[in-house]
Amino acid sequence: MPTARATAWRTWQMTRRAYPWTYAVGTVLPAALTIALAYLGFHAIGGGEVGDDFAADSGTTAYLAYIVVGATAFQFTVRLILWSAKALITEQRQGTLGALLIAPAARLPYLLGFTGFAVLSSIVEFFTLGLVVAALGITVPVSSVPGALLGALALIAAVFALSVGLGGLMIAAGEAHISQNTVFIVLGLVSGFTFPRDYLPEPARWFAELLPTTSAMDVLHGSFTGGQSLPELLPRLAVCALLTGAYLFIGLTWLPRAEARAAERTY
Amino acid sequence: MNHLRHALRVFAAETLKQHRRLFGQPLVVFSMLVWPVLQLATTYYTLRPVATASRAAENWPLAADPERLLAFLATGTLAYAFFFSLVQSAWHLSFERATGTLELLFLSPAGRLTLMIANGAGALLQNAWLLTCFTVAALTGFGTLSVAAWWMYGIVLLALLVPAVAWGAFLNSLLVFSRDSAFLYTILDEPLWFVSGVRLPHFALPAAVQVVGAVFPLTGSLLAVRGALLEHRTVSDLAPTLLGLGALSALLLAAASLILRVGEARARRTGALSLA
Numbered sequence: 245m246p247t248a249r250a251t252a253w254r255t256w257q258m259t260r261r262a263y264p265w266t267y268a269v270g271t272v273l274p275a276a277l278t279i280a281l282a283y284l285g286f287h288a289i290g291g292g293e294v295g296d297d298f299a300a301d302s303g304t305t306a307y308l309a310y311i312v313v314g315a316t317a318f319q320f321t322v323r324l325i326l327w328s329a330k331a332l333i334t335e336q337r338q339g340t341l342g343a344l345l346i347a348p349a350a351r352l353p354y355l356l357g358f359t360g361f362a363v364l365s366s367i368v369e370f371f372t373l374g375l376v377v378a379a380l381g382i383t384v385p386v387s388s389v390p391g392a393l394l395g396a397l398a399l400i401a402a403v404f405a406l407s408v409g410l411g412g413l414m415i416a417a418g419e420a421h422i423s424q425n426t427v428f429i430v431l432g433l434v435s436g437f438t439f440p441r442d443y444l445p446e447p448a449r450w451f452a453e454l455l456p457t458t459s460a461m462d463v464l465h466g467s468f469t470g471g472q473s474l475p476e477l478l479p480r481l482a483v484c485a486l487l488t489g490a491y492l493f494i495g496l497t498w499l500p501r502a503e504a505r506a507a508e509r510t511y
Numbered sequence: 512m513n514h515l516r517h518a519l520r521v522f523a524a525e526t527l528k529q530h531r532r533l534f535g536q537p538l539v540v541f542s543m544l545v546w547p548v549l550q551l552a553t554t555y556y557t558l559r560p561v562a563t564a565s566r567a568a569e570n571w572p573l574a575a576d577p578e579r580l581l582a583f584l585a586t587g588t589l590a591y592a593f594f595f596s597l598v599q600s601a602w603h604l605s606f607e608r609a610t611g612t613l614e615l616l617f618l619s620p621a622g623r624l625t626l627m628i629a630n631g632a633g634a635l636l637q638n639a640w641l642l643t644c645f646t647v648a649a650l651t652g653f654g655t656l657s658v659a660a661w662w663m664y665g666i667v668l669l670a671l672l673v674p675a676v677a678w679g680a681f682l683n684s685l686l687v688f689s690r691d692s693a694f695l696y697t698i699l700d701e702p703l704w705f706v707s708g709v710r711l712p713h714f715a716l717p718a719a720v721q722v723v724g725a726v727f728p729l730t731g732s733l734l735a736v737r738g739a740l741l742e743h744r745t746v747s748d749l750a751p752t753l754l755g756l757g758a759l760s761a762l763l764l765a766a767a768s769l770i771l772r773v774g775e776a777r778a779r780r781t782g783a784l785s786l787a
Contacts, residue, residue: 277705278557285561288715289571295563307560422541429549439556 251357301440327362328407391467402456408495412502456487529633597679600634631679670735674728677760
């Protein structure tokens with residue numbers, strides 16, 4: 245735990261001193277623009293209505309609230325991956341990966357420190373986003389508070405589990421830009437953030453089931469706009485927990501090999 | 512005449528440099544083909560609930576047909592990719608600051624504005640051909656194209672190319688003289704699609720956003736491209752848009768030239784590569 249706390253504190257100091265605005269603007273702006281896009285389309289094109297198939301597939305007619313939940317969750321996912329998965333490659337680029345590998349600190353708390361920082365800083369950024377949502381006059385219904393909290397927790401765990409393996413991939417390949425953006429865009433398309441997954445073709449739906457973020461988003465949408473209660477959400481939570489466990493196991497097993505590969509390539 | 516020949520040689524050299532650096536890179540394939548196509552699908556599905564609403568067809572006739580909606584968004588993606596490849600190129604040019612080769616560029620007798628234009632043009636030709644092929648194939652395949660004459664394709668290409676290169680020269684000049692280029696990159700990436708009507712028709716945007724959008728040449732390019740490809744417009748229909756685009760491009764090039772002069776004069780005096 246001291247490792248996690250020290251990492252989170254170091255990251256906070258570094259961000260505050262070197263890039264105070266870059267990350268905050270980079271998080272709030274894309275989510276706010278996606279919400280504004282949906283808002284304008286909803287009023288100017290839909291005339292304040294949405295098609296019947298949306299209600300049938302998502303279980304709600306509150307399109308804007310659905311988008312708010314989805315766009316916020318998506319930006320949160322992106323932010324978390326940017327911090328947690330890029331932690332190791334950042335060390336590699338700055339030339340400190342070797343020092344980290346021989347330090348007597350375990351990798352899991354180190355990565356958790358980044359995630360802890362990312363979660364806390366994102367919460368602050370989302371208050372700003374809340375102001376945008378309030379200014380547009382969108383209200384987001386909450387059908388199950390414990391469901392929403394568990395859903396948020398499930399999303400954090402799911403994204404962390406994905407990030408461990410992705411971080412290993414990045415240092416093994418020595419490349420972050422292509423892999424991170426491809427992951428963002430694939431997640432955004434198949435995991436059901438801003439539209440119901442039933443719109444997608446069959447193979448894409450099956451592929452989405454392999455990602456832990458998909459079930460986490462089902463829980464989040466269900467507990468906000470979906471009108472579901474906690475017992476109804478439990479099956480999807482269980483799926484998410486199983487997948488998260490599997491990804492974490494694979495990621496942590498693979499990470500030492502990726503580190504070895506990265507070290508051999510450098511020296 | 513001699514002057515022009517010199518400028519052309521600088522242009523060719525800088526374009527060749529960009530070509531060698533970018534061609535065959537996996538980044539180009541991803542950022543110009545894989546990501547835009549997946550992003551297009553996400554945007555289409557996100558807007559579908561709105562377009563299938565019962566009153567959508569009377570507000571926006573195009574929305575009633577899913578294929579035409581997709582074609583509308585695809586032209587937006589195409590034009591956006593053109594302009595975005597220039598944002599990316601300007602971002603890469605700012606690496607010359609970090610590696611120290613920018614001072615060498617300024618020591619050389621090459622025309623500054625020519626360098627900035629060539630850098631953008633090189634990136635553009637590298638990046639955009641991929642997506643153009645894809646979009647033309649997709650649009651012809653859907654059968655949603657409605658073009659007045661064959662040479663309108665030439666007009667479309669010019670309406671994309673000329674403003675994009677002017678925009679690139681302007682961005683390059685701006686980013687050469689700024690330290691936190693990643694910040695400008697973020698600022699220029701996301702709002703660009705929003706204010707220019709890449710994913711929504713112009714009438715859906717509030718007046719204030721439309722005014723801001725008029726500053727960006729992508730707005731005019733999109734009007735021309737969509738008018739020519741999807742709405743069967745002729746050159747005389749599009750004349751005001753095309754003239755506006757020409758004027759805006761000239762203005763951007765003049766601004767780029769001014770920034771370069773001011774920035775270089777300041778760099779000579781203070782040794783700092785910044786505008787303020």
